[in-house]
Amino acid sequence: MKKVTRLGLIMIMGLVMLLAACGSSETSGGDEKKKLRVVTDAAYAPFESLEGDQVVGFDVDFLSAVLEEAGYEVVQPEHVGWDPLFIEIESKEADLAISAITINDDRKQTYDFSFPYFLSTNKILVPEGSDIKSGADLEGKVVAVQNGTTGQETAEAILGKNSKDIKKFENNNLAIMELEAGGADAVVADNTVIEEYAKNNPEKNLVVIEDPSFAAEYYGLMFPKDSELVSELNEAINKVFDSGKYAEIYEEWFGSEPDVDNLKAQQ
Numbered sequence: 536m537k538k539v540t541r542l543g544l545i546m547i548m549g550l551v552m553l554l555a556a557c558g559s560s561e562t563s564g565g566d567e568k569k570k571l572r573v574v575t576d577a578a579y580a581p582f583e584s585l586e587g588d589q590v591v592g593f594d595v596d597f598l599s600a601v602l603e604e605a606g607y608e609v610v611q612p613e614h615v616g617w618d619p620l621f622i623e624i625e626s627k628e629a630d631l632a633i634s635a636i637t638i639n640d641d642r643k644q645t646y647d648f649s650f651p652y653f654l655s656t657n658k659i660l661v662p663e664g665s666d667i668k669s670g671a672d673l674e675g676k677v678v679a680v681q682n683g684t685t686g687q688e689t690a691e692a693i694l695g696k697n698s699k700d701i702k703k704f705e706n707n708n709l710a711i712m713e714l715e716a717g718g719a720d721a722v723v724a725d726n727t728v729i730e731e732y733a734k735n736n737p738e739k740n741l742v743v744i745e746d747p748s749f750a751a752e753y754y755g756l757m758f759p760k761d762s763e764l765v766s767e768l769n770e771a772i773n774k775v776f777d778s779g780k781y782a783e784i785y786e787e788w789f790g791s792e793p794d795v796d797n798l799k800a801q802q
């Protein structure tokens with residue numbers, strides 16, 4: 536008897552929720568929010584990584600704030616992988632990509648970018664006690680990178696474009712695994728990613744080497760060429776900067792204050 540009552544209660548609750556849902560969609564009428572398709576490579580914590588089937592990270596929270604500000608439905612980026620995301624944007628199968636993507640001249644020929652939203656630079660991840668102390672020391676060493684990233688470019692600038700000593704991986708986690716397995720002497724990747732990794736995995740005894748000659752890079756949302764979304768979302772990005780929402784999300788993920796003025800000065 537007790538079971539039946541509980542079941543009955545659950546059914547009533549379900550019915551109430553259903554009615555409430557119908558009610559709200561009726562009242563919101565025609566102005567249902569537009570939904571964009573956003574793609575990413577969720578193997579780049581703390582920007583985007585998979586937690587079960589959820590993509591989480593700074594990029595995800597920043598994207599949510601921007602979509603909300605622009606009046607779009609707040610969606611999660613879909614994990615498609617790094618090389619595929621460029622294909623999806625070029626062929627316009629997706630509306631935009633967010634994936635710690637560095638804005639650069641080469642990519643600008645094929646894609647459009649939003650205003651910069653994050654300052655980054657490449658750094659070098661090595662085992663403790665390594666004799667690699669600078670970028671130049673990578674010469675003659677085996678370097679693991681994620682294929683098609685600015686980390687690869689940085690390594691190529693030192694080792695040469697077709698160097699066999701550069702091992703390229705589909706994602707950055709695989710590059711780090713190669714280092715840990717002893718198949719590479721270093722990984723070159725975005726500072727925040729390898730710094731977090733070294734900090735969160737102290738038992739791996741890894742250290743991060745900085746080379747001041749490595750360029751400053753800025754991340755942007757990436758769109759198909761001539762997408763109308765660019766100016767719309769740029770406006771939303773500035774509102775997210777100005778409202779303090781950006782600083783709030785940044786502090787949540789990185790525990791420090793962002794230099795919003797510097798980001799805005801790049802526009």
Ligand code: ARG
Nearest residue numbers: 576579634635636637684685
């Ligand atoms: N910022 C670098 C680039 O644009 C690396 C980005 C890699 N992102 C990722 N989600 N795996 O080349």
